[in-house]
Amino acid sequence: DQQVKQNSPSLSVQEGRISILNCDYTNSMFDYFLWYKKYPAEGPTFLISISSIKDKNEDGRFTVFLNKSAKHLSLHIVPSQPGDSAVYFCAASAKTGANNLFFGTGTRLTVIP
Amino acid sequence: NAGVTQTPKFRVLKTGQSMTLLCAQDMNHEYMYWYRQDPGMGLRLIHYSVGEGTTAKGEVPDGYNVSRLKKQNFLLGLESAAPSQTSVYFCASSFRPTGTTYNEQFFGPGTRLTVL
Numbered sequence: 001d002q003q004v005k006q007n008s009p010s011l012s013v014q015e016g017r018i019s020i021l022n023c024d025y026t027n028s029m030f031d032y033f034l035w036y037k038k039y040p041a042e043g044p045t046f047l048i049s050i051s052s053i054k055d056k057n058e059d060g061r062f063t064v065f066l067n068k069s070a071k072h073l074s075l076h077i078v079p080s081q082p083g084d085s086a087v088y089f090c091a092a093s094a095k096t097g098a099n100n101l102f103f104g105t106g107t108r109l110t111v112i113p
Numbered sequence: 114n115a116g117v118t119q120t121p122k123f124r125v126l127k128t129g130q131s132m133t134l135l136c137a138q139d140m141n142h143e144y145m146y147w148y149r150q151d152p153g154m155g156l157r158l159i160h161y162s163v164g165e166g167t168t169a170k171g172e173v174p175d176g177y178n179v180s181r182l183k184k185q186n187f188l189l190g191l192e193s194a195a196p197s198q199t200s201v202y203f204c205a206s207s208f209r210p211t212g213t214t215y216n217e218q219f220f221g222p223g224t225r226l227t228v229l
Contacts, residue, residue, distance in 0.1 A: 049214075093216065101218065
């Protein structure tokens with residue numbers, strides 16, 4: 001049973017516009033969330049994270065928003081650049097329980113020049 | 114700094130054959146992980162290690178064994194490969210354990226394994 005869900009397999013955005021990638025989770029014990037970016041034939045690379053004590057975290061063009069009541073987080077990329085074209089994975093972990101980082105299925109972002 | 118490296122990059126096995134995937138990290142991380150990624154699914158944890166000489170089962174451990182004889186290396190073994198083990202395998206390492214903040218994992222480039 002998928003505990004972290006990314007319901008949009010793909011997203012296309014014009015260069016310079018905002019990209020919004022969404023992620024939902026079902027486990028209320030999750031308290032730390034991460035976004036990873038993956039290019040073809042490479043491993044995922046860490047992008048940005050957020051703790052459940054916050055509702056927003058910014059790093060340059062990337063902002064992650066967390067809505068705990070809705071069990072939803074989103075990644076905003078502003079402005080989008082062609083080099084942002086990649087697969088983005090949402091991941092979540094909990095303080096207790098197995099030593100798992102639970103990943104979503106990924107969203108392929110294409111930024112059109 | 115090479116980060117996390119994996120060998121081999123590609124491998125084709127016949128059903129029943131065995132092989133070992135090697136992961137090495139040069140960041141002095143205590144924690145290491147093996148994941149598999151299948152189409153339409155997120156990365157799933159196979160086994161992990163919290164330090165040299167330790168291993169533990171993850172979400173999908175069946176059919177795999179691991180060893181961590183040296184801190185920098187984490188080996189994943191398939192004793193008798195099956196077609197269901199066709200996948201892309203990623204190794205990762207982290208400074209802090211899952212379940213803590215700032216626990217981001219650093220991934221290797223992956224090994225694409227096909228079992229015929």
